[in-house]
Amino acid sequence: MRATTMPGARDVRIENVPDATIEQPTDAVIRITRACICGSDLWPYNDGPNVAHQCMGHEAVGVVLDVGSDVQRIKPGQVVIMPFADSDGTCLFCEEGLQTACVQVNFFGSGTGLGGAQAEALRIPNADGTLYPLDIGEDDALMPSLLTLSDVMGTGHHAAVTARVRRGGSVAIVGDGAVGLCGVIAAKRIGAEQIIIMGRHQDRIDLARRFGATDVVSERGDEAIARVRELTGGYGVQSVLECVGSEPAIVTSLGIVRAGGAIGRVGLPHYDAVPNTRPAFYQNVIVAGGPAPVRAYIDELLPDILDGRIEPGLVFDRTVDLDGVPDGYRAMNEREALKVLIRP
Numbered sequence: 599m600r601a602t603t604m605p606g607a608r609d610v611r612i613e614n615v616p617d618a619t620i621e622q623p624t625d626a627v628i629r630i631t632r633a634c635i636c637g638s639d640l641w642p643y644n645d646g647p648n649v650a651h652q653c654m655g656h657e658a659v660g661v662v663l664d665v666g667s668d669v670q671r672i673k674p675g676q677v678v679i680m681p682f683a684d685s686d687g688t689c690l691f692c693e694e695g696l697q698t699a700c701v702q703v704n705f706f707g708s709g710t711g712l713g714g715a716q717a718e719a720l721r722i723p724n725a726d727g728t729l730y731p732l733d734i735g736e737d738d739a740l741m742p743s744l745l746t747l748s749d750v751m752g753t754g755h756h757a758a759v760t761a762r763v764r765r766g767g768s769v770a771i772v773g774d775g776a777v778g779l780c781g782v783i784a785a786k787r788i789g790a791e792q793i794i795i796m797g798r799h800q801d802r803i804d805l806a807r808r809f810g811a812t813d814v815v816s817e818r819g820d821e822a823i824a825r826v827r828e829l830t831g832g833y834g835v836q837s838v839l840e841c842v843g844s845e846p847a848i849v850t851s852l853g854i855v856r857a858g859g860a861i862g863r864v865g866l867p868h869y870d871a872v873p874n875t876r877p878a879f880y881q882n883v884i885v886a887g888g889p890a891p892v893r894a895y896i897d898e899l900l901p902d903i904l905d906g907r908i909e910p911g912l913v914f915d916r917t918v919d920l921d922g923v924p925d926g927y928r929a930m931n932e933r934e935a936l937k938v939l940i941r942p
Contacts, residue, residue, distance in 0.1 A: 600942075601717030602654040602923050607646040608931075610924040615653065618719040623668035624686075626725035628660035628678060631736045632745045633715045633940040634914065635926050637775045638843075638866050639707075643927050648709030655716030655940075656682035656706040657748040661736055662729070663719065671726045677736050678729040680715065680722060681893040682706055682749045687727020695894035697727075705889075716923055718942050730896050742911025742939060743903045746780060750937070751899060751910040752892025753864050754780030754841070758788055760886040761837035761862030765789030770815075770826055772851050773841035774802040776913040776937040777864060779809060781839040783908050786810030794826060794835065796850070802936060805912060819846070823853035835859065840887070845869040852878055852885075860884035914939040 601615045618627045634657050642648065658680040665672055672678065683705045685697035692700050702724060707714035713721060722728055732744065743751075754777050763769050769785040771778045774797025785793050786809060795806040798816040806814070815825045827834055834856035840847055843865025851861045852874045864887050872878075872885055902908045916935040918926045919942065926938035 599718040600920055602714060602920070603651045604642060604647045604654050605651050608643060610643070610654070610927045612920050612923060615717070618713065618721040620664055620666045621721060622723060623666040624724055624726070625666045626662055626669055626672050626722045626729060627664045627719060628658070628680065628722055628729070629663050629719050630658050630660045630715060630717055630942050632659040632741050633657060633717070633942065634745060635716070635923070635930055635938040635940070636749060637777065637930070637937075639927070640931050641866065641868070643931060652707070652709040653714030653717065654707050655714040656708065657745060657750070658715035658720065659741060659745050659748065660720070665725060669725045672729050672731065676731045677734055678731050679744060679747050679896060680706070680720070680729060681752070683889065684712065684723045684728040685893060686724045692727060695891055697891040697893040698889040700727075716920070716940055718920070728893070730893065740903060740911070742914050743909055745939070746910040746913065747892065747896050747899060747903070749890075749892060750776045750913065751780045751783070752895045753777050753890040754782075754839070755784040755895050755899060756890030756892070757781045757839035757841060757862040757864040757887060758784035758837070759862065760860070761839055762860040762884070763788045763790050763837045766791045767837060768792040768830055768835040769837045769839065770794040770796060770835045770854050771839045771841060772796050772847050773865065774799055774806060775841060778839065778841035779806055779913050780910050781841055782806050782809040782811050783910055785837070785839070787902065787908060790837070792830070792835070794829060796822060799933065808912070819850070822850055826854040830856070837862070839864070841865050843867050845873065849873055852883070855883050857881040857883070860886060863887040864890055913937045917941060
């Protein structure tokens with residue numbers, strides 16, 4: 599079968615790899631019908647992958663081709679959402695809705711032993727606990743939005759949950775990528791009154807406003823902090839959704855959160871320690887977040903997509919087949935595309 603591999607930095611290839619097959623009785627194999635390129639995929643694209651010839655991709659919707667002998671809930675022929683991490687569905691953390699801390703967790707397309715979703719097919723360990731079946735056709739018009747439940751919509755929602763977004767509250771979103779824009783959707787859905795998007799790309803700002811952003815801050819650094827403070831009467835926002843993962847992003851987040859507020863960080867951190875912890879301590883600021891347990895959020899978010907109340911699939915602004923994936927990486931890296939959808 600064909601799959602996306604990354605032998606080195608800025609070297610994306612479509613290569614023949616061994617077919618996905620059942621290896622354990624709890625496995626399933628799915629045919630990938632929709633996948634995408636994530637902003638987090640650009641870190642290995644620029645810095646180099648974790649392992650040589652790493653298979654890429656961790657977001658997918660597909661059709662079940664085969665299941666192992668111990669799989670009970672997932673059936674061949676079902677259309678399923680594949681969250682970006684596998685989970686057994688039975689351990690303490692899964693029962694508590696924290697599937698990304700499952701005792702058996704692995705992350706797809708990360709070089710940790712699981713394959714990548716930017717491919718024709720994929721083996722899914724712990725199929726019963728990982729996959730979410732849909733009662734919908736594989737070519738339904740809602741597929742782009744349903745695909746976001748495998749990562750970016752669930753991750754934006756997780757940022758809002760861990761930042762304690764509240765009805766009538768004030769929120770700032772640091773980062774205008776797909777996760778940040780889904781964070782706007784999440785904040786609006788919860789009922790925040792003031793939603794500040796921090797970004798400088800006009801097409802993304804326009805989409806953020808469509809999703810519910812009330813204010814835009816395009817400055818950076820100290821100027822951005824001052825502007826957010828100005829917009830909030832000098833106090834700062836109650837909730838910050840940090841959707842980048844860089845040190846400047848967390849410094850900005852700490853600079854704009856009000857005393858007693860909370861930061862939900864979901865950008866993969868590329869720093870060793872959270873800076874400015876002493877001022878945050880004295881201001882009673884909560885810093886929370888981590889890999890989103892998107893599997894736990896599907897039940898809550900799915901009805902809003904099916905009923906058309908939210909449209910996170912609008913973050914996809916380019917569609918390619920497998921052969922177009924290498925250029926899709928380039929386009930996202932050069933900010934020509936916001937998020938690239940893949941139809942293998």
